[in-house]
Amino acid sequence: MGQEIGEKLKELRTSQKMTLKKLSEQTNLSIGYLSQLERGLTSVAISSLENIATALGVSLSHFFEPPSTNKNRITRSFEQKLSIIENSRFIYHNIGNDKETENMSPFIITILPNYTHEEVIPYSHEGEEFVYVLEGILSVFLENQRYELYPGDSMHIKSTLRHNWDNYTNKLVKILCNYSPKMFELKDRANINY
Incomplete structure (x- = not known):
């Protein structure tokens, strides 16, 4: 689950052309921690994930949707x-x-x-x-x-x-x-x- 969340986070952040530094500033989470999270090397608390979702303009459920099921059907x-x-x-x-x-x-x-x-x-x-x-x-x-x-x-x-x-x-x-x-x-x- 951590790997999938990390992959979705990285895909969403890069599609918005947002740097790790900017995401760090908006979430009060360190750049190192965010980098590890994107690579699936650490777990994340729901409250932190909620902050990340808010900063990226998506709902918390975005990180738990089944992969690729709706990927080509939804345009953010x-x-x-x-x-x-x-x-x-x-x-x-x-x-x-x-x-x-x-x-x-x-x-x-x-x-x-x-x-x-x-x-x-x-x-x-x-x-x-x-x-x-x-x-x-x-x-x-x-x-x-x-x-x-x-x-x-x-x-x-x-x-x-x-x-x-x-x-x-x-x-x-x-x-x-x-x-x-x-x-x-x-x-x-x-x-x-x-």
Whole structure:
């Protein structure tokens, strides 16, 4: 059990790019002790493990979950990929797990204001998509109509309908969007044309 806890601790700490020194400062546990714990060379009290879990932003149960059962199904907030598309006002947070699913692409998309009021051209593609407005007012263009979606509003369409959206306010718009099938793979700070 100590070896498994140590492995999970090291994997979690390194995935967050946290040094042993920083973890030591946040938990009041020595660097040497944390190093031994990661290598399975010492045991850990529940109170110490709880401090470590808090510092790493996970629940105590994270260290006791069966190995690999849910590893590819759960995406922690610190594992989400942020993509900023050059020359665009869209910031994509990939909140899905690319390894687990091939048929959907869930994102939280932040849309910066469109101060230029450039024309939005509706387009179509295969599949379907679901949009849920988390924050702000989203202008949706669907066929030849324009709709305003407010927080809590949603839209679920076949993507073969001509559609697009934009932000014509002076505040950020945040939406939860799910494409099916998976439309594209986002790379950090990558250009995307779809």
